[in-house]
Amino acid sequence: MTDGLLCGWRIRSDIALPELLDWQGDDRIPDLVVRLGEVDERLPEGREISPLLQIDGTGAGLLQVPMVGRFLVRPSGGITIAPQPEASEAEIRLFLLGSVLGMVCHQRALLPLHASSVAIDGGAVAFCGPSGMGKSTLALRFAQHGHSVVSDDICVIETCEPPRVRPCFPRLKLWRDTMEDAALSPEGLERNRRGQEKFHFRAPHAGVREPLPLRAIFLLRRAGSGEGEGIQRLAAPLDIMAALEAETFRLQVGHALGRAETLFQARALIANDVPVYRLTRRADAQPDRWLDAIAATIRG
Amino acid sequence: MSGLTLIASYPKSGNTWLRAFLASHLRDGRPIDLNADLSEVPNLTSRSLQDCHAGLEHSDLSRQEVALLRPLTSRRIAREQPGFYKTHDSNLVPPGAREPAIPPDAIDRVVCIVRDPRDVAVSAAAHFGWSLDDSVDRMADTAFCIGHSPRRLNANVEQWISSWSAHVESWLDAGGVQLLMLRYEDLLADPLESFTQLCRFLDLDDTRHAVSRSLEESRFSALAGQEARGGFRERSRTSTAPFFRAGKAGEWRTALPAVLAERVVGTHSRVMARVGYG
Incomplete structure (x- = not known):
């Protein structure tokens, strides 16, 4: 199986990862290696970070999803998955490319925001907010207007100057109503979970390979x-930093891995370098109505 | 106070009225903004609260996984964010789970509100956009749950409600928790006495002056007026009437056909008798 590209990492996997672009970089040793194997129910000396997640003193994490499987994530980049017999590959990938990816980001001192992002004018534009606020929907509408999807749930930010977004994969998780509102049919697509x-939904435009300025x-x-x-x-850096803290994907995991300081610095850097806007919409607002306004705002 | 203090009820039984009262009472009787201040008694099953404490998105979980996870998350909320919460959860073990969504060790105390199921049937029909027939059927359905929208994201996570009778008894018979049962009809008939009892149970200011002031701020006409002017964010998308629709007891006598009223009594007579609905 060909290695894949995920957030700039070379990833080798026992299970197919069709969402990812193929690795076309150098012949380095894979950064992340996904294996199927045995995983114990407890992480020795693991601390419970949330009901389904333990982390130990070495920075290894164990995620247990009852009907899907156990995911052991080592800071070295070794990921072992013990799937439940009834779990589908799509369900395994859902957590591998979601919660596990978030943990890998924290292990590697990157800032994962709970955001979708798309490429506009050679840069990445991120949409944050609680579930149901329309992050994926906006990304979908931009994709339908020819923009590449850079990430869906997790927007991985590298804190250099200026901050850059490492592309994840051009896949969006969409509810049936959202797809039908966008005149798309879900027929033949993989379901997020069975039933x-x-x-x-894989966005039609070629994914992005290289990091993009945020x-x-x-x-x-x-x-x-x-x-x-x-x-x-948002004008006040403190407001921006508070908002970014609230939008950090699996913040508790970052803290448990001792990343509070680097996360703080990342937020400070963004507050200094990147414009942050609050987009207030009515619940029944048509998503397309905001595309031009968003693009115009970015272009100043 | 430690752990969760629950305002628990079957849907459409007066929960929002109690929350509105508490929203004012907990802020020294100040006027309430319906769309902001009910957060004094937040919904325990709000998706964002549950996602935050569970450390993952419930929209990525199966229904059985949600049922398994909820008690663990309840304990975490009880530990990290104790206080007042509204819930429509029953105190029953959902299929596939090992314990109720809110296990007794996460609970500080429970205020359980009960309303005549014939009135609940009328109110629920308007709220959920059901026919009266459907409403009566769902109240008899021991597999009834809410918080699950098949085609779109629901603002809440799934709650196992069961039938009206099973729901009410699950709380009345909850072992190991301090419980106060209040009947909606008694709240209406003698608000001062009932809400004073509520405040005493919750260790809140139960002086006549304070209780009267908070009652005044949460009176039905004030809440309905606010909804008419600015809407109410908790109103169901499928609702056919305002959320604050009637606020009365005994409406079923004119609004529910006799055959349906008899069906409600036929299904729920034992529990109705137990809580004093002859």
């Missing part, structure tokens, strides 16, 4: 009653 009306971050929120819609730039 669920949420699908894995052009802007939009914090998606819903308008309260009587509140107007609009885009507002």
